[in-house]
Amino acid sequence: MPYGEYAECPKCGKKAYNKDQIEKFFGYRALKNGKIIPQSWCRDCRSSNGKSNGYGE
Numbered sequence: 001m002p003y004g005e006y007a008e009c010p011k012c013g014k015k016a017y018n019k020d021q022i023e024k025f026f027g028y029r030a031l032k033n034g035k036i037i038p039q040s041w042c043r044d045c046r047s048s049n050g051k052s053n054g055y056g057e
């Protein structure tokens, strides 16, 4: 397992320290070159910033 599985949301400051947490709180996205990187914003911030579908508070 490579060192450096870490993600921090620049919006709310949420942190993930391993793959499980990154997958749970951030999610991954695939680049065209086949690389998989963590989303920069956490799921909460992405869903609250983007299109609102009426779910949640």
Ligand SMILES: [Zn+2]
Binding pocket: 009, 010, 011, 012, 013, 014, 041, 042, 043, 044, 045, 046
């Ligand atoms: Zn966030």
